[in-house]
Amino acid sequence: MKGSCACGSIRYELNDRFLVANHCHCSICRKVHGAAFGTFGHAKADAFRWLQGEALLTGYRSSDGNVRNFCQVCGSNLPSVFSEMNYVRIPLATLDDDPGIQPLAHLYVKSKVSWFDIADCLPQYPEVVDLRELVKG
Ligand SMILES: [Zn+2]
Ligand SMILES: [Zn+2]
Numbered sequence: 001m002k003g004s005c006a007c008g009s010i011r012y013e014l015n016d017r018f019l020v021a022n023h024c025h026c027s028i029c030r031k032v033h034g035a036a037f038g039t040f041g042h043a044k045a046d047a048f049r050w051l052q053g054e055a056l057l058t059g060y061r062s063s064d065g066n067v068r069n070f071c072q073v074c075g076s077n078l079p080s081v082f083s084e085m086n087y088v089r090i091p092l093a094t095l096d097d098d099p100g101i102q103p104l105a106h107l108y109v110k111s112k113v114s115w116f117d118i119a120d121c122l123p124q125y126p127e128v129v130d131l132r133e134l135v136k137g
Helices: 027-033 131-136
Strands: 002-004 011-014 020-024 038-043 048-052 057-063 066-071 080-082 087-091
Touching: 011 087, 020 131, 027 038, 027 057, 027 066, 066 080
Parallel strands: none
Antiparallel strands: 002 011, 011 048, 020 038, 038 087, 057 066, 080 087
16 A cells, blocks of 8 residues: 655555554654644565655654654655664554554553544543554454
């Protein structure tokens, strides 16, 4: 499946299924997305590649070891690749194709904005949880 930023300068491809997806209500996700929460799919980095415009990527280091990539031209959030962990985190809304997965939880709900009510039945966690544990059930 393929994805891109709003201006189309940067394009990427994931040749694998997502392992898991989640919503995140933490303040950094809210601010970088300019939205009530961010939604991410998680996959293996060796199935990911940039197709176009990688030179236009820039990153914001929001915490140690966590870089949030975005497009220098349009500011869209873009995937972050953590090669040493064979892990890529993809803002799900930047995909142009169906991700083939549904988010399974809300994380950092303690930081949720007051003006948005979670109306689905997904589990809500006050902070982060190990998503791999949720997948195992
Ligand atoms: Zn762009
Ligand atoms: Zn977050």
